[in-house]
Amino acid sequence: MPATIDPANAVIVLSLLEEEPRSGYDVKRVVDERLEGLVTLTAGTVYYTLKRLEARGWAKSASAGRTRRVYRITADGRRGFLGLLEELSLQPIRLFGAFEMALYFAPRLSPDALARSLDRQLDELARNRGRLGQLEERWPGRWPFHYYYLREKTRDLIEANERWCRRIQRKVQEKSLQRV
Numbered sequence: 722m723p724a725t726i727d728p729a730n731a732v733i734v735l736s737l738l739e740e741e742p743r744s745g746y747d748v749k750r751v752v753d754e755r756l757e758g759l760v761t762l763t764a765g766t767v768y769y770t771l772k773r774l775e776a777r778g779w780a781k782s783a784s785a786g787r788t789r790r791v792y793r794i795t796a797d798g799r800r801g802f803l804g805l806l807e808e809l810s811l812q813p814i815r816l817f818g819a820f821e822m823a824l825y826f827a828p829r830l831s832p833d834a835l836a837r838s839l840d841r842q843l844d845e846l847a848r849n850r851g852r853l854g855q856l857e858e859r860w861p862g863r864w865p866f867h868y869y870y871l872r873e874k875t876r877d878l879i880e881a882n883e884r885w886c887r888r889i890q891r892k893v894q895e896k897s898l899q900r901v
Contacts, residue, residue: 726773728805735802742793757852839890
C-alpha cells in the first residue's frame with residue numbers, strides 16, 4: 722500500500738475530481754471558494770493528496786500544457802471515495818483536540834501564556850464566525866440538506882466554544898487578581 726493519506730483530505734479531493742477533472746490548482750481554488758476557509762487545504766496538502774491518490778490508482782493524471790497536470794478520478798477511486806466516506810461517517814466526534822490537551826496541563830502554563838492562548842482561540846473563533854457569515858451572504862436562500870446541518874453545527878460549535886473560552890478567561894483573570 723502506498724504512503725498514508727488523510728481520509729478527510731482524500732474525500733474532499735476525490736469529490737471534486739468526481740465532478741470533473743481538475744488540476745491541483747483548481748482543486749485548491751474550488752475548496753477555498755466553496756468553504757470560505759471553514760475547511761482549509763494548503764497547496765502542498767492538495768498536491769500530496771493527489772500524488773497519493775494516483776499512487777493508489779484512485780486518480781490518473783495527464784499533462785495539460787507544459788506545467789499543468791489534470792487529474793481525474795478512476796473507477797477504483799470512486800469505490801475508494803465511497804469507502805472513505807463511510808469510514809469517516811463512522812468516526813466518533815472528537816471532543817478533545819490540541820487546545821484541550823494543552824488545557825489539561827494548564828497548571829504548568831503561566832497565567833499570561835494561558836490568557837494569550839484563550840485570546841488566540843477567541844480570535845480564531847471570530848474569524849470562523851466571519852467566514853460562516855460570508856457563506857451565508859453568498860447563499861442567502863435555502864441551503865441544501867448537507868450544507869444546512871454543517872452550517873448549523875459550525876454555528877453552534879463557535880457559540881459554545883466562545884462561551885467556554887470566555888468562562889475560562891474570567892476564571893484565569895480572577896485567579897490572577899487573587900495572587901496580586
